Amino acid sequence: MSRDKKTPGIGRREMLLASAALLAFSKVGGLSSPAQATPADVAEAVKKLAGNAAVKPGKVTLDLPEIAENGATVPLKVSVESPMSDKDHVKAIHIFAEGNPRPTVLSVKIGPRAGKAEFSIRIRLAQSQNVQAVAVMNDGQAFGAKKEVKVTAGGC
């Protein structure tokens, strides 16, 4: 059984190696900076985490500095308009960075016990880019906001 399962595993490993090599080539001259996520990767991550709901604008406020001097620690604050009642509340908030090696920054799970749909954290940004916040409501609706941050010194 396990041997049968291993056979396609080799193919997959080769694929991974090949794609890693491709990525390495595409980064020639790019110093040692790691591979970056693309807006398409972010769109896919959003789709996965927002449960296929269309992300509508509004309700979400994303606070980030316009210019971040140190990309290693960029303060982020996100708040979502919601009564946070049993019947109407924010279930999850996801943060995405389009220009980082991995598109998902963090996912937060809250509920009516939070009282207020808001949190702050410090994040890393590899370069100037768009940061996105997506809030998923208990009824499945998703709302989002996007903000551009200019990064002086990357921090990944």
Added chain:
Amino acid sequence: MSAAQVRVPAQAKKGEVIEIKTRVTHDMETGLRKDEKGKAIPRLMLKSFVCKYNGTPVFEADFDTSVSANPMMTFFTVATESGKLEFTWTDDNGVQIKEEAAISVS
């Protein structure tokens, strides 16, 4: 000395929304960096965080590599009853950092 510090109001009114601040000392090594010899530094991140209020999770987070070293977080919860808030961070190897705080609700 614990690697984590938390700030929770010692007292609150029932139903009040209280602010909680947390900070934990951790390198949050992404696995993407290389040392001077060009060898990749292995990944060691805090993977998740949970805050429990008398045993009930009120705030949970899953971190990815873009969370800064020594993560600081601020979030909120409703003061429902007197008791204990427990904070747990778990890293890639399952090692946990724990802290707790007491609250008196009137």
